[in-house]
Amino acid sequence: MKATARAHTNIALIKYWGKRNEQIILPTNSSLSLTLDGFYTTTTVEFKEELAKDTFYLNDEPVKGEQYSRVAKFLNLIRRTAGNEQLYAEVRSINEVPTAAGFASSASGFAALAAAGTKAAGVDMSNQELSKLTRQGSGSACRSIFGGFAEWRMGNRADGSDSHAVQVAPQDHWDIRVAAVVLNETMKEVSSREGMKRTVDTSPFYSGWIDSIPNDLKEIKAGISVRDFEKVGQIAEANCLKMHATTLGANPPFTYWLDTTMTVMQTVREMRKSGIPAYFTIDAGPNVKVLYLPQYEEKIQQILSDIEGVTDVRLSKVGQGITYL
Ligand code: ADP
Ligand code: DP6
Ligand code: CO
Numbered sequence: 001m002k003a004t005a006r007a008h009t010n011i012a013l014i015k016y017w018g019k020r021n022e023q024i025i026l027p028t029n030s031s032l033s034l035t036l037d038g039f040y041t042t043t044t045v046e047f048k049e050e051l052a053k054d055t056f057y058l059n060d061e062p063v064k065g066e067q068y069s070r071v072a073k074f075l076n077l078i079r080r081t082a083g084n085e086q087l088y089a090e091v092r093s094i095n096e097v098p099t100a101a102g103f104a105s106s107a108s109g110f111a112a113l114a115a116a117g118t119k120a121a122g123v124d125m126s127n128q129e130l131s132k133l134t135r136q137g138s139g140s141a142c143r144s145i146f147g148g149f150a151e152w153r154m155g156n157r158a159d160g161s162d163s164h165a166v167q168v169a170p171q172d173h174w175d176i177r178v179a180a181v182v183l184n185e186t187m188k189e190v191s192s193r194e195g196m197k198r199t200v201d202t203s204p205f206y207s208g209w210i211d212s213i214p215n216d217l218k219e220i221k222a223g224i225s226v227r228d229f230e231k232v233g234q235i236a237e238a239n240c241l242k243m244h245a246t247t248l249g250a251n252p253p254f255t256y257w258l259d260t261t262m263t264v265m266q267t268v269r270e271m272r273k274s275g276i277p278a279y280f281t282i283d284a285g286p287n288v289k290v291l292y293l294p295q296y297e298e299k300i301q302q303i304l305s306d307i308e309g310v311t312d313v314r315l316s317k318v319g320q321g322i323t324y325l
Pocket of ligand 1: 058108110
């Protein structure tokens with residue numbers, strides 16, 4: 001009745017940005033990401049007869065409120081699947097990633113919780129089934145079940161039975177790297193959940209976003225399969241800018257960017273002009289992730305670290321899928 005699992009975060013190259021069903025988390029568009037070995041969550045779930053409710057400790061601190069409710073709600077799904085609705089759990093999770101700061105802690109967090117929770121409950125499922133379950137905790141988390149490059153196929157059924165991630169290339173397919181440029185590790189004001197909802201409901205740019213996805217996905221998959229760095233980088237960078245553009249059209253309008261976010265973007269463009277291949281992408285937060293190839297690692301780290309306002313540059317390789325400890 002006790003299990004520990006680890007999951008890594010992922011960085012979306014084609015973003016998930018919008019839900020067509022908020023209850024069971026069905027997206028309005030398919031997305032594609034790279035699992036990162038540098039950021040992860042380790043979670044232990046233990047079901048205990050003597051508990052009258054679930055308890056959740058994050059980084060050794062007891063958690064209440066919204067963060068607790070999201071975990072308890074997700075445990076309900078596991079209990080239902082296991083056919084035992086009366087058994088409560090103690091959840092202990094350690095984030096080796098800043099929480100709720102735009103580093104995808106919800107992705108590694110819910111993927112680790114799903115893996116440890118189902119194992120502790122004695123539920124045996126394929127990774128595809130696990131990805132569907134995980135999706136209902138946090139959408140981006142369904143991609144973190146897999147290592148390497150993963151695509152979340154949106155599916156078209158109303159019950160979500162065809163909405164899950166699949167691996168499009170394994171971890172060892174390509175040694176592409178990501179520098180996470182840290183400007184701010186504090187919690188964001190607009191969560192991903194709230195930000196995408198406001199955008200879907202109010203942004204006139206939203207339909208343009210949706211229209212552009214099928215081609216971006218097709219092209220980036222072609223680029224990944226032949227390891228075409230320029231192609232993959234260009235598509236990812238443009239897709240990120242389109243996603244962030246939709247937030248400016250929302251009502252009330254918002255942006256996740258800080259002034260330093262734009263300075264980093266400009267530095268990446270200048271690097272390219274000077275012959276260093278690098279592309280950026282940004283999730284729902286101010287911090288920038290820079291894609292690069294191993295031979296440029298030293299140079300990239302030095303240039304990014306020298307930018308005023310940058311507090312840390314964390315380098316990451318391609319990561320693996322969930323593991324049980
Ligand atoms: P992020 O960019 O970090 O993914 P989100 O707003 O998408 O930001 O999600 C952050 C939320 O994810 C947290 O407020 C919390 O509810 C949940 N979360 C983060 N880490 C964990 C974890 N280890 N276990 C369970 N839930 C987590
Ligand atoms: C910008 O998966 O965090 O990072 O499903 O509401 O938990 P919920 O949202 P979340 O959204 C991630 C948005 C994004 C893009 C992406 O990761 O694809
Ligand atoms: Co998230």
